[in-house]
Amino acid sequence: EHFETLLAEKRGNVGLITLNRPQALNALNSAVMRELAESLAAYDADEAVGAIVLTGSEKAFAAGADIKEMQPVSFVEAYVGDFLGGWEAVAATRKPLIAAVSGYALGGGCELAMMCDFIIASETAKFGQPEITLGIIPGMGGSQRLTRAVGKAKAMDLVLTGRMMGAEEAEKAGLVARIVAPERLLDEALEAAAKIATFSRAAVLMAKEAVNRSDELTLAEGLRQERRLFQSLFATEDQKEGMAAFVEKRKPNFGNR
Numbered sequence: 709e710h711f712e713t714l715l716a717e718k719r720g721n722v723g724l725i726t727l728n729r730p731q732a733l734n735a736l737n738s739a740v741m742r743e744l745a746e747s748l749a750a751y752d753a754d755e756a757v758g759a760i761v762l763t764g765s766e767k768a769f770a771a772g773a774d775i776k777e778m779q780p781v782s783f784v785e786a787y788v789g790d791f792l793g794g795w796e797a798v799a800a801t802r803k804p805l806i807a808a809v810s811g812y813a814l815g816g817g818c819e820l821a822m823m824c825d826f827i828i829a830s831e832t833a834k835f836g837q838p839e840i841t842l843g844i845i846p847g848m849g850g851s852q853r854l855t856r857a858v859g860k861a862k863a864m865d866l867v868l869t870g871r872m873m874g875a876e877e878a879e880k881a882g883l884v885a886r887i888v889a890p891e892r893l894l895d896e897a898l899e900a901a902a903k904i905a906t907f908s909r910a911a912v913l914m915a916k917e918a919v920n921r922s923d924e925l926t927l928a929e930g931l932r933q934e935r936r937l938f939q940s941l942f943a944t945e946d947q948k949e950g951m952a953a954f955v956e957k958r959k960p961n962f963g964n965r
């Protein structure tokens with residue numbers, strides 16, 4: 709596959725997508741949206757891929773939506789054309805998607821990282837929602853996913869002042885899962901993804917689905933859903949294999965389909 713705005717390559721059972729618009733700090737334009745949706749859908753459909761890593765450059769994961777592309781857009785164009793609506797495709801990815809963030813993750817860049825299942829950050833990572841400085845507000849989930857991740861106090865602080873927060877603050881607040889040294893970032897994310905890819909594919913997809921439902925359901929509904937998914941896994945070969953391997957003190961060999 710050849711893309712203009714990103715690189716997509718397989719590393720074993722992991723799909724690696726690298727945003728690649730260095731001249732614009734990986735600003736997210738409609739070409740990035742299209743190509744990212746296409747590459748994610750391809751990895752979702754690829755039986756050999758068990759998890760996906762999304763990363764940027766050392767200086768920027770992504771410095772936001774492309775301001776030069778947005779500048780002339782009218783309300784009618786934005787509304788009728790469902791401006792930014794296509795980004796939903798990222799959150800709709802069914803396989804685990806890890807964001808490996810170094811440098812700036814601002815505006816749409818922060819929102820893109822938050823659409824991933826978890827964020828591994830380099831010590832250099834800087835997160836923020838600076839839309840307010842441009843006369844707009846977050847438009848790809850920032851007001852919702854950031855608030856769920858870090859709570860109202862810090863979300864309000866970031867969205868209203870437009871300030872950036874570093875990796876340490878972001879981890880303490882619950883936005884980031886792990887912080888690593890810059891030179892470890894990609895390996896850490898690839899190793900996590902490769903590990904996920906060794907597990908039962910059905911169990912992995914259900915685990916992601918179950919955790920994501922916690923944002924949408926009441927506790928009672930979420931618990932019921934979790935229990936049904938849990939029970940259904942006893943219909944899989946992978947459950948028999950995983951538990952037999954434990955009892956026989958050997959490594960499991962999951963079918964992964």
Ligand code: HXC
Pocket residue numbers: 731732733735736771772773774775776792812814815816817838839842845846847848
């Ligand atoms: C278009 C961008 C860009 C962006 C950077 N560039 N961010 N182009 N859209 N979001 C371009 C610059 O214009 C410049 O190109 C080149 O990338 C390098 O950027 P510099 O500003 O020279 O780099 P630096 O001085 O290191 O500053 C880095 C920075 C700054 C602090 C990240 O670039 C910055 O503030 N960028 C905008 C951040 C932002 O406001 N993001 C939110 C966007 S709104 P040229 O060719 O000019 O030299 C948003 C809306 C979300 O995301 C709503 C839903 C998506």
